Amino acid sequence: MTPVEFEFAAAGRIIFGPGRASELASLAARLGSRALVCTGGAPGRHSAILESLDVPFSTIQVHREPTVELARSSAALARAEGVDVIVALGGGSVIDLGKAVAMLIGNGGDPIDYIEVIGAGRLIEKPSVPCIALPTTAGTGSEVTSNAVLASPADGCKASLRSPSTLPTLALVNPLSTLGCPPGVTASSALNALTQCLEPFVSVRANPMTDALAREGLRRAAAGLRPSHADGSDVRARTEMALCSLLGGLALANAKLGAVHGLAAVIGGMVEVPHGVACAALLVPTIEVNVAALRSREPASQALGKYREAAQLLTGRDDATVEDGTSWIAETVGLLGVRKLSHYGLRPEQADEVVAKARHASSTKGNPIELGVDELHAVLAAAT
Numbered sequence: 001m002t003p004v005e006f007e008f009a010a011a012g013r014i015i016f017g018p019g020r021a022s023e024l025a026s027l028a029a030r031l032g033s034r035a036l037v038c039t040g041g042a043p044g045r046h047s048a049i050l051e052s053l054d055v056p057f058s059t060i061q062v063h064r065e066p067t068v069e070l071a072r073s074s075a076a077l078a079r080a081e082g083v084d085v086i087v088a089l090g091g092g093s094v095i096d097l098g099k100a101v102a103m104l105i106g107n108g109g110d111p112i113d114y115i116e117v118i119g120a121g122r123l124i125e126k127p128s129v130p131c132i133a134l135p136t137t138a139g140t141g142s143e144v145t146s147n148a149v150l151a152s153p154a155d156g157c158k159a160s161l162r163s164p165s166t167l168p169t170l171a172l173v174n175p176l177s178t179l180g181c182p183p184g185v186t187a188s189s190a191l192n193a194l195t196q197c198l199e200p201f202v203s204v205r206a207n208p209m210t211d212a213l214a215r216e217g218l219r220r221a222a223a224g225l226r227p228s229h230a231d232g233s234d235v236r237a238r239t240e241m242a243l244c245s246l247l248g249g250l251a252l253a254n255a256k257l258g259a260v261h262g263l264a265a266v267i268g269g270m271v272e273v274p275h276g277v278a279c280a281a282l283l284v285p286t287i288e289v290n291v292a293a294l295r296s297r298e299p300a301s302q303a304l305g306k307y308r309e310a311a312q313l314l315t316g317r318d319d320a321t322v323e324d325g326t327s328w329i330a331e332t333v334g335l336l337g338v339r340k341l342s343h344y345g346l347r348p349e350q351a352d353e354v355v356a357k358a359r360h361a362s363s364t365k366g367n368p369i370e371l372g373v374d375e376l377h378a379v380l381a382a383a384t
Helices: 020-031 043-051 068-080 092-107 183-202 208-230 235-255 259-270 275-297 302-315 322-335 348-359 373-383
Strands: 014-016 035-039 057-061 085-090 131-135 147-152 157-162 170-173
Touching: 014 020, 014 235, 020 085, 020 131, 020 170, 035 043, 035 068, 035 092, 043 057, 043 085, 057 068, 068 092, 068 147, 085 092, 092 131, 092 147, 147 259, 157 259, 170 235, 183 208, 183 235, 183 259, 183 275, 183 302, 183 322, 208 235, 208 302, 208 322, 259 275, 259 348, 259 373, 275 302, 275 322, 275 373, 302 322, 348 373
Parallel strands: 014 170, 035 057, 035 085, 085 131, 131 170
Antiparallel strands: 147 157
16 A cells, blocks of 8 residues: 655634624634734625624725735735734635735735745745634635735736745634625636535545545535525525535645646636636536546546546436536536636637646646646637
8 A cells, every 4th residue: 555645734723604703803802903804895795794893903905816016005004004913804815815914914025025936936934923714705715725826917927925824823614604695706616616626636636634625525516506506595505615615725725726727827817707717617628638638648547536436426426427527517517607718808819828827837736647738728728
């Protein structure tokens, strides 16, 4: 038997359950004396939670994916006001900004000092100030991951600053906070959550612990994904997807992702498309190309068995094939109204640039097999 070795990192503490957001005030007061609250573009949705805070706070709104400049200006505000605790109340973009600002307060300097690819990639050596992440969408798992994704419009890309010290101090996952999510956001985030369970499951860096999390996440996706979109007030379905998202975040943080996210990250830096939508458009073509490549070049790969197991979990059928699972995902993508990437402005002449960048993306390194240029082009063409 091959020896098993792995590391596992997660948020300092995870609190999960409907209604647990009521604990935010007491938890924040224990961690700091002045807060910076990062929220989405409609903070009024969560006014009761914010009004419960006992510590003084300032607010930063995140209307789109956070940029390097927004992280820079938010950190400057936090330093000027003596902020010593961050509360990130929103989707993945909001939580990523919160994690970045918490790190910058704790370590000093500018985002570009630490960011990968377009920055200096300097080692993050000091702890972040306490950060409480309270997700209001069920999709990114950012509340339990160690990277913060920032966009750089000038460079036409998104890149990460990454360190175990950027993991939130506390992940406060309250499924009721997702009830107000509109259908489009629900669809995008739910399909991203599904992808973030499947890609770590078949990743070359998967381990027994991430496999267990991904399996359970796929079960939860099967139970909650379609119902949460059909009826946004379905608390049971929302709870299933909040748990799916959390489990996927834990899995990806420790086993990486794959070509879906490698391509989606590049595309997201070039055209304005919701991250979950990009992943949803790419998911089925990537599975099909991966499976064909594995059957041709690595027929003994464990990933083929895992794709089949994922199909069984998603369809609820013990006899399900890989193709049955792919059909279930394709049908779900259709039911949720996901459009092709060309709808968001991606053009055929951009394909060479997307593929060239995606081949070297951090996420792509977790793909179950190395895909060639022609194979990545085939994925992109099918999604566009």
